[in-house]
Amino acid sequence: MFIKHNVKTWTGKVIFHVDINSFYSSCEEIRNKSLKGKRHAVIMTNQTSGTITKGVVATCSYEAKKFGVRSGMPLYKAVELCPDLILLKVDKSYYTQISERIMKIIADFADIFEQASIDEAYMDCTNKINSSISIEEYAQQIKKTIKTKSGGLLTSIGVSTSKSIAKIASDFQKPDGLTIISNEEIPEFLDPLEVERVSGIGTKTQKILKEKMKIKTIGQLAQTDVQILIENFGKKIGTWMWRVSRGEDSEQVIPREDHISLSNETTLNTFTHNREEIKKCLNELVDELHKRITMNKYQFRTIAIKLMRTDFRIETRETSYTNYQKSRKSIEFVMDFLLDRFILEDEVLNSPDLNNSNNRTLPVRKVGLKVSNLIRDQEFKDIQARQKTLLDYID
Numbered sequence: 508m509f510i511k512h513n514v515k516t517w518t519g520k521v522i523f524h525v526d527i528n529s530f531y532s533s534c535e536e537i538r539n540k541s542l543k544g545k546r547h548a549v550i551m552t553n554q555t556s557g558t559i560t561k562g563v564v565a566t567c568s569y570e571a572k573k574f575g576v577r578s579g580m581p582l583y584k585a586v587e588l589c590p591d592l593i594l595l596k597v598d599k600s601y602y603t604q605i606s607e608r609i610m611k612i613i614a615d616f617a618d619i620f621e622q623a624s625i626d627e628a629y630m631d632c633t634n635k636i637n638s639s640i641s642i643e644e645y646a647q648q649i650k651k652t653i654k655t656k657s658g659g660l661l662t663s664i665g666v667s668t669s670k671s672i673a674k675i676a677s678d679f680q681k682p683d684g685l686t687i688i689s690n691e692e693i694p695e696f697l698d699p700l701e702v703e704r705v706s707g708i709g710t711k712t713q714k715i716l717k718e719k720m721k722i723k724t725i726g727q728l729a730q731t732d733v734q735i736l737i738e739n740f741g742k743k744i745g746t747w748m749w750r751v752s753r754g755e756d757s758e759q760v761i762p763r764e765d766h767i768s769l770s771n772e773t774t775l776n777t778f779t780h781n782r783e784e785i786k787k788c789l790n791e792l793v794d795e796l797h798k799r800i801t802m803n804k805y806q807f808r809t810i811a812i813k814l815m816r817t818d819f820r821i822e823t824r825e826t827s828y829t830n831y832q833k834s835r836k837s838i839e840f841v842m843d844f845l846l847d848r849f850i851l852e853d854e855v856l857n858s859p860d861l862n863n864s865n866n867r868t869l870p871v872r873k874v875g876l877k878v879s880n881l882i883r884d885q886e887f888k889d890i891q892a893r894q895k896t897l898l899d900y901i902d
């Protein structure tokens with residue numbers, strides 16, 4: 508079943524679902540290495556001090572899972588199953604910090620990126636896979652990046668042609684799994700799985716399917732007359748689960764609504780002061796960035812250039828248009844204006860006041876380009892439409 512997946516054998520979109528394994532517990536292991544290999548669990552509790560005596564398991568280590576401890580389990584039950592369980596209090600702000608950092612890093616691997624929760628994301632990577640890189644290799648790169656940049660987090664990745672199948676696939680092998688299911692492999696993969704493997708088929712729906720309708724597997728669901736599903740669950744849900752079971756779900760990967768910026772950056776081959784070289788690099792970044800703006804159907808108002816000096820200090824200069832923009836030209840147009848506002852060596856040499864060793868400007872090692880103040884094309888149209896209506900009334 509598991510063949511090499513490359514651009515030649517693949518039809519349809521390439522959708523990744525990335526899930527960080529035992530996220531909260533793994534974060535705890537990052538800051539306290541002595542927890543590694545031990546049975547421990549992060550407990551949601553309202554106790555502010557002292558030893559934890561009540562609450563619910565949020566996440567636990569794989570060693571604790573072997574004893575039957577599960578997320579959502581009451582503490583007393585978990586301790587009953589695993590008496591020497593190490594209990595840790597949930598620290599959401601610490602996990603959020605790690606999550607934000609990781610999500611930002613892996614977003615660059617996607618054409619379209621959608622964070623689904625603190626430890627999960629969907630990525631449309633259709634245009635990233637080409638003749639020089641297979642899906643396996645690309646997925647391994649993402650896994651490796653997360654592991655090294657986080658200090659040890661493991662992920663399970665599922666890849667398929669739709670979000671729902673990618674999600675089922677990432678769930679298929681844990682921890683540290685990679686499951687890739689092409690269009691041709693979907694029926695063989697899905698058919699034997701139980702219906703509750705579909706994210707969105709909850710306890711209630713599952714019970715109706717299994718007990719009342721005798722539909723136990725996704726394969727049986729796919730064989731069911733869609734009308735019968737509609738009668739039982741209504742048109743929207745009935746059609747949805749039928750389509751998912753047949754691998755025909757076409758839900759798009761959509762960036763989070765609060766996505767505040769898109770950016771692109773690169774490390775220079777040789778660190779430099781040279782304005783022309785820096786500009787050349789920025790021009791190369793415009794291509795990729797503008798492609799992402801267009802694919803995500805965004806418009807932007809603010810453009811920023813970021814330079815990182817060789818001592819890793821970061822300097823940013825930004826400027827904003829009054830109106831939303833979407834052309835590549837409107838990024839290029841402000842590039843010189845923004846570059847003028849950085850002190851580059853050329854200018855320092857020409858300026859007697861600044862030309863002493865204390866004020867020497869360090870060369871640039873990395874350049875970045877960012878657009879923010881984003882709006883979706885559709886939102887923009889809605890606003891225009893509303894304004895038009897308003898003017899119609901004023902008239």
Ligand SMILES: [Mg+2]
Pocket residue numbers: 526527528529530626
């Ligand atoms: Mg997870």
